[in-house]
Amino acid sequence: xxxxxxxxxxxxxxxxxxxxxxxxxxxxxxxxxxxxxxxxxxxxxxxxxxxxxxxxxxxxxxxxxxxxxxxxxxxxxxxxxxxxxxxxxxxxxxxxxxxxxxxxxxxxxxxxxxxxxxxxxxxxxxxxxxxxxxxxxxxxxxxxxxxxxxxxxxxxxxxxxxxxxxxxxxxxxxxxxxxxxxxxxxxxxxxxxxxxxxxxxxxxxxxxxxxxxxxxxxxxxxxxxxxxxxxxxxxxxxxxxxxxxxxxxxxxxxxxxxxxxxxxxxxxxxxxxxxxxxxxxxxxxxxxxxxxxxxxxxxxxxxxxxxxxxxxxxxxxxxxxxxxxxxxxxxxxxxxxxxxxxxxxxxxxxxxxxxxxxxxxxxxxxxxxxxxxxxxxxxxxxxxxxxxxxxxxxxxxxxxxxxxxxxxxxxxxxxxxxxxxxxxxxxxxxxxxxxxxxxxxxxxxxxxxxxxxxxxxxxxxxxxxxxxxxxxxxxxx
Amino acid sequence: xxxxxxxxxxxxxxxxxxxxxxxxxxxxxxxxxxxxxxxxxxxxxxxxxxxxxxxxxxxxxxxxxxxxxxxxxxxxxxxxxxxxxxxxxxxxxxxxxxxxxxxxxxxxxxxxxxxxxxxxxxxxxxxxxxxxxxxxxxxxxxxxxxxxxxxxxxxxxxxxxxxxxxxxxxxxxxxxxxxxxxxxxxxxxxxxxxxxxxxxxxxxxxxxxxxxxxxxxxxxxxxxxxxxxxxxxxxxxxxxxxxxxxxxxxxxxxxxxxxxxxxxxxxxxxxxxxxxxxxxxxxxxxxxxxxxxxxxxxxxxxxxxxxxxxxxxxxxx
Numbered sequence: 001x002x003x004x005x006x007x008x009x010x011x012x013x014x015x016x017x018x019x020x021x022x023x024x025x026x027x028x029x030x031x032x033x034x035x036x037x038x039x040x041x042x043x044x045x046x047x048x049x050x051x052x053x054x055x056x057x058x059x060x061x062x063x064x065x066x067x068x069x070x071x072x073x074x075x076x077x078x079x080x081x082x083x084x085x086x087x088x089x090x091x092x093x094x095x096x097x098x099x100x101x102x103x104x105x106x107x108x109x110x111x112x113x114x115x116x117x118x119x120x121x122x123x124x125x126x127x128x129x130x131x132x133x134x135x136x137x138x139x140x141x142x143x144x145x146x147x148x149x150x151x152x153x154x155x156x157x158x159x160x161x162x163x164x165x166x167x168x169x170x171x172x173x174x175x176x177x178x179x180x181x182x183x184x185x186x187x188x189x190x191x192x193x194x195x196x197x198x199x200x201x202x203x204x205x206x207x208x209x210x211x212x213x214x215x216x217x218x219x220x221x222x223x224x225x226x227x228x229x230x231x232x233x234x235x236x237x238x239x240x241x242x243x244x245x246x247x248x249x250x251x252x253x254x255x256x257x258x259x260x261x262x263x264x265x266x267x268x269x270x271x272x273x274x275x276x277x278x279x280x281x282x283x284x285x286x287x288x289x290x291x292x293x294x295x296x297x298x299x300x301x302x303x304x305x306x307x308x309x310x311x312x313x314x315x316x317x318x319x320x321x322x323x324x325x326x327x328x329x330x331x332x333x334x335x336x337x338x339x340x341x342x343x344x345x346x347x348x349x350x351x352x353x354x355x356x357x358x359x360x361x362x363x364x365x366x367x368x369x370x371x372x373x374x375x376x377x378x379x380x381x382x383x384x385x386x387x388x389x390x391x392x393x394x395x396x397x398x399x400x401x402x403x404x405x406x407x408x409x410x411x412x413x414x415x416x417x418x419x420x421x422x423x424x425x426x427x428x429x430x431x432x433x434x435x436x437x438x439x440x441x442x443x444x445x446x447x448x449x450x451x452x453x454x455x456x457x458x459x460x461x462x463x464x465x466x467x468x469x470x471x472x473x474x475x476x477x
Numbered sequence: 478x479x480x481x482x483x484x485x486x487x488x489x490x491x492x493x494x495x496x497x498x499x500x501x502x503x504x505x506x507x508x509x510x511x512x513x514x515x516x517x518x519x520x521x522x523x524x525x526x527x528x529x530x531x532x533x534x535x536x537x538x539x540x541x542x543x544x545x546x547x548x549x550x551x552x553x554x555x556x557x558x559x560x561x562x563x564x565x566x567x568x569x570x571x572x573x574x575x576x577x578x579x580x581x582x583x584x585x586x587x588x589x590x591x592x593x594x595x596x597x598x599x600x601x602x603x604x605x606x607x608x609x610x611x612x613x614x615x616x617x618x619x620x621x622x623x624x625x626x627x628x629x630x631x632x633x634x635x636x637x638x639x640x641x642x643x644x645x646x647x648x649x650x651x652x653x654x655x656x657x658x659x660x661x662x663x664x665x666x667x668x669x670x671x672x673x674x675x676x677x678x679x680x681x682x683x684x685x686x687x688x689x690x691x692x693x694x695x696x697x698x699x700x701x702x703x704x705x706x707x708x709x710x711x712x713x714x715x716x717x718x719x720x721x722x723x724x725x726x727x728x729x730x731x732x733x734x735x736x737x738x739x740x741x742x743x744x745x746x747x748x749x750x751x752x753x754x755x756x757x758x759x760x761x762x763x764x765x766x767x768x769x770x771x772x773x774x775x776x777x778x779x780x781x782x783x784x785x786x787x788x789x790x791x792x793x794x
Contacts, residue, residue, distance in 0.1 A: 022762075022765075023691070027499055027501055027688060028500075029499065030499065031500040031503055102629075103637075104636060105630045107682070107684070111500075112682075112685075114680055126657050130658060133659035133660045134660060134661070241497075245497070254513040254517055255516065255543075257543065257545070257546050258546070265545075267513055268510075269507075298541035299541075308506055310507075310509035310510050310542070323517055347657050359666070361662055361664065417660060420662065421662065422662045424666055428668075429664070429668055429671075430654070430656055430664075434657060434659045
């Protein structure tokens with residue numbers, strides 16, 4: 001491995017003249033969150049280490065520590081093992097595998113990046129789902145020698161389930177197969193076939209070598225036939241948060257800010273869409289309507305606010321909204337549901353059986369949720385539903401939950417922020433599951449119990465139309 | 478599909494939107510959300526205030542989160558009695574200026590035993606005067622949630638820390654009992670006696686902190702800016718002689734050198750860096766061109782492999 005000489009990003013002598021331009025660039029650039037998925041030996045940690053190293057995020061003292069650690073724990077002989085930059089916990093180093101979600105940061109002139117580094121091990125599905133839940137993009141690693149594996153299919157299905165619409169198919173270790181264009185094309189074709197049934201808007205295949213750095217940050221000389229750019233160039237230009245900004249306005253009330261009798265504001269983080277003073281909104285559940293008078297922030301009122309911003313809304317009318325309710329654009333109400341059909345990623349070590357009672361945190365409200373029934377367990381590799389009586393750790397399943405009161409939600413397929421929830425074990429207080437709200441089946445519509453019963457036997461049979469059919473059906477599309 | 482086809486279904490480039498958030502704005506919004514969520518769901522939260530730049534940013538964000546209302550929780554400073562004099566002066570001035578409810582706790586037992594970084598070394602001092610002192614204060618006031626300014630980019634074991642992190646009744650961190658933390662749904666439940674550590678700055682980097690301090694004009698301790706200061710060089714570290722408690726080795730004499738600090742802690746444990754950066758623009762430029770990480774000046778990180786991970790398990794913040 002080569003240590004590149006540091007590029008002097010910033011010469012002290014030109015501080016004054018460059019400073020304004022520099023600040024403008026770094027203040028205004030966007031952040032992209034992505035998840036790196038791969039099996040144990042696909043070179044995922046090495047790839048992330050490579051991104052950090054080649055974008056000059058690694059400091060000299062860390063390099064020194066890395067050289068020391070490489071001799072002790074490294075798998076690259078005398079060479080520096082970049083994977084050790086990202087394998088954080090001592091226990092992991094000793095086992096030589098990554099066992100939890102870690103977040104890494106790097107930035108370029110164009111964007112800041114947050115990488116969720118998640119394990120490829122089968123039993124750690126929940127960690128990958130966690131990492132994927134906030135990611136804009138997934139980088140799915142494949143070892144060029146192995147080609148597509150069961151894990152690749154699982155990872156693709158999982159990130160698609162979690163609503164990621166743009167993926168990179170990073171075919172790693174291309175140096176070990178002599179940069180074979182045919183082999184690369186074969187892997188890409190196989191992935192395209194499989195992914196045809198998934199809800200991806202864009203797939204970018206890139207042949208690379210994390211170990212040598214080709215096509216990661218710097219273009220590789222061995223792939224003149226590749227016109228798809230480097231991994232970094234894709235990450236720097238792929239659209240961010242498009243869906244959230246274009247969705248209807250939603251904001252869960254976190255806190256009623258009432259410092260004195262003259263001010264009453266509803267504080268929250270905008271989940272999706274945009275809001276302006278004068279907009280008509282409705283407060284849900286309940287559906288009381290009001291007009292936005294001010295968008296208060298500590299820095300002054302705003303003329304407009306969009307997804308992800310934390311604000312405090314002052315409404316023109318004296319209505320009594322409280323924590324747990326959702327303020328939404330008038331004319332685009334959420335679903336108000338007391339029975340929730342949901343896809344669960346079961347995270348607890350204990351089993352889940354029908355009748356179990358848990359807490360569900362949905363947005364800013366926490367309600368009691370009882371498992372009415374387990375509709376089906378989802379095969380993590382094919383996405384096909386099958387019968388299940390109980391769920392074990394890392395199972396993915398569709399369930400029906402009965403809540404002790406109605407909540408305002410969207411289908412996850414329509415809105416990741418307002419269509420998601422967590423289940424909390426009442427005894428241990430641990431997070432027992434990640435939940436995705438499934439669209440109620442057509443034909444319901446009596447408000448509180450919008451969903452119609454699902455025929456379990458039909459659900460358990462292989463879905464017509466294969467994976468695509470089943471996904472469309474599951475997500476109500 | 479041919480391998481040369483880069484995108485299967487390319488989409489048009491996104492249109493610019495005034496609603497699109499910058500990186501710093503998004504970090505700010507995330508931190509504010511975390512503050513509000515914690516205060517709404519816990520009984521008795523507190524903010525750990527260490528006087529450093531991250532604490533300054535944390536305080537600024539907390540004030541924003543609840544404006545125009547007042548800060549709905551007190552600040553707690555665990556005072557080891559070995560902080561730089563300028564830090565204490567800054568702390569008291571800020572508390573007065575902002576009308577903060579500031580609690581200061583010192584481990585009186587440790588103080589009586591004369592525990593200090595010079596006499597007992599960094600490990601014992603940190604354990605008794607910081608870790609144990611923090612536990613005492615949290616227990617004494619029955620705080621069930623404590624905000625801290627730790628960032629994931631600081632140190633390898635921190636990269637896996639959750640934003641909301643559970644501690645046992647003994648304040649221990651169990652890496653095996655870390656909760657999944659998907660979307661922006663924070664689980665703030667805990668059993669009786671357990672408590673939470675909450676890190677609103679988890680996703681900030683050192684550069685983000687500096688850019689935000691500059692953008693928001695946040696006051697920080699002057700020690701971050703280069704100035705002539707009396708220092709001695711020991712084991713490759715430049716230590717500032719802040720008072721007469723730092724015994725000088727034979728032949729050692731404090732020299733005036735132009736230095737600044739990238740992190741602040743107990744003065745005998747915090748190395749200065751030689752630097753001419755006396756303004757925020759210069760500090761930001763230096764941070765960007767830096768070849769060493771900010772924790773390099775921290776003696777406690779070097780107490781052996783996995784030092785920070787072990788300290789965290791013992792209840793260090």
